[in-house]
Amino acid sequence: MLGFQPPAIGEEEIAAVAETLRSGWLTTGPRAAELEGRMAEYLEAEHVLALASGTAALHLALVALGIGPGDEVITTPITWPATANVIVHTGATPVFVDVLEGDLNIDPALAAAAVTERTKAVLPVDLAGQPADLDPLLALGIPVVEDAAHAAESRYRGRKVGSIADVTCFSLYATKNIAAGEGGLISTNRDDVAQAVLDLRLMRRGDGSLYDIPVPGYKANLSDVLAAIALCQLDKVDRHTEIRHRQFAAYDEAVAELAGITPLARDDRDLHALHLYVVRVDAETAGATRDEYQRALAEENIATSIHFLPVHKLTYYRERFADQPPLPVAERAGDEVLSLPLSPAHSDDDIADVVAALRRVHERFAG
Ligand SMILES: Cc1ncc(COP(=O)(O)O)c(C=O)c1O
Numbered sequence: 001m002l003g004f005q006p007p008a009i010g011e012e013e014i015a016a017v018a019e020t021l022r023s024g025w026l027t028t029g030p031r032a033a034e035l036e037g038r039m040a041e042y043l044e045a046e047h048v049l050a051l052a053s054g055t056a057a058l059h060l061a062l063v064a065l066g067i068g069p070g071d072e073v074i075t076t077p078i079t080w081p082a083t084a085n086v087i088v089h090t091g092a093t094p095v096f097v098d099v100l101e102g103d104l105n106i107d108p109a110l111a112a113a114a115v116t117e118r119t120k121a122v123l124p125v126d127l128a129g130q131p132a133d134l135d136p137l138l139a140l141g142i143p144v145v146e147d148a149a150h151a152a153e154s155r156y157r158g159r160k161v162g163s164i165a166d167v168t169c170f171s172l173y174a175t176k177n178i179a180a181g182e183g184g185l186i187s188t189n190r191d192d193v194a195q196a197v198l199d200l201r202l203m204r205r206g207d208g209s210l211y212d213i214p215v216p217g218y219k220a221n222l223s224d225v226l227a228a229i230a231l232c233q234l235d236k237v238d239r240h241t242e243i244r245h246r247q248f249a250a251y252d253e254a255v256a257e258l259a260g261i262t263p264l265a266r267d268d269r270d271l272h273a274l275h276l277y278v279v280r281v282d283a284e285t286a287g288a289t290r291d292e293y294q295r296a297l298a299e300e301n302i303a304t305s306i307h308f309l310p311v312h313k314l315t316y317y318r319e320r321f322a323d324q325p326p327l328p329v330a331e332r333a334g335d336e337v338l339s340l341p342l343s344p345a346h347s348d349d350d351i352a353d354v355v356a357a358l359r360r361v362h363e364r365f366a367g
Pocket residue numbers: 053054055056079080082083125147149150170171172173182183184
């Protein structure tokens with residue numbers, strides 16, 4: 001089976017982990033601090049804080065902004081459930097609005113229309129690496145917490161993602177462009193948010209063995225073992241981008257010939273992080289549904305994935321927020337999206353194998 005997103009781990013990461021273990025720092029220490037410093041430079045942001053996961057980053061961002069029961073947070077349904085779950089964890093209510101047809105990112109006009117006096121933040125996602133349209137969201141005058149789990153390398157209209165929103169959250173999960181296995185980052189130019197996240201992620205020790213807590217915090221810090229992996233991945237990010245470019249170009253060329261198979265839109269004004277290659281399968285033109293394509297590709301030993309099923313249709317959200325209005329663009333997309341294998345660990349031949357299999361399957365379904 002050709003893997004969907006195998007990690008691109010080399011001898012550098014293995015050596016860095018061994019060195020970290022020998023150093024005696026298992027938990028947060030000098031490597032986590034080095035990662036924060038280097039990521040702050042990379043993201044062109046004042047503050048970067050290393051955390052246990054992208055989910056923890058999103059959660060602490062909302063808590064740091066004081067969001068809680070009675071508040072509303074506007075977000076997109078086309079995301080990993082964690083984006084919405086953290087809103088629920090604060091006690092606030094997620095308000096899902098529909099997405100744009102082209103890139104499946106949150107529709108800023110619908111976000112604006114959903115604002116009430118209870119709205120305390122808007123939480124867009126940079127799906128697949130395409131930044132959400134941030135300017136109209138920032139113009140709402142409400143804190144923007146950006147889920148940039150897919151967008152470590154992205155720029156929006158020339159500005160680095162990570163330096164634009166009130167808080168930007170990244171993931172270092174195994175499949176991400178900068179992968180540590182698990183981990184997350186918060187970047188912000190707001191001193192108050194950075195200070196709050198510092199107090200929330202781990203108890204800060206005072207002198208000697210004395211300690212005190214200003215807030216009941218969480219345990220959401222990043223271990224140095226994982227930070228060491230992330231540092232190696234950061235060293236390789238430009239090299240990996242080149243490979244991602246080649247893989248995107250090969251897929252673009254292939255799907256241009258396949259009726260009913262259309263990649264998500266990418267905006268030329270922005271820099272795309274090339275994290276996921278998502279196509280939409282239009283069953284009528286492509287001759288079969290997304291699920292049939294996924295099964296047929298699996299029979300060809302090609303693993304694919306789905307980004308994403310609309311969150312508001314998943315059991316918890318469907319039952320808890322039963323009066324959620326339909327979101328037709330997201331709901332249709334949820335039936336059509338299919339992500340093709342993409343990873344710097346894949347060779348050009350691997351990608352050619354995917355293309356050949358996709359052509360065979362398309363020939364069979366669409367004739
Ligand atoms: C869009 C999005 N948001 C948030 C997350 C959560 O990140 P983590 O797995 O690091 O908690 C992920 C995936 O992992 C994601 O894809």
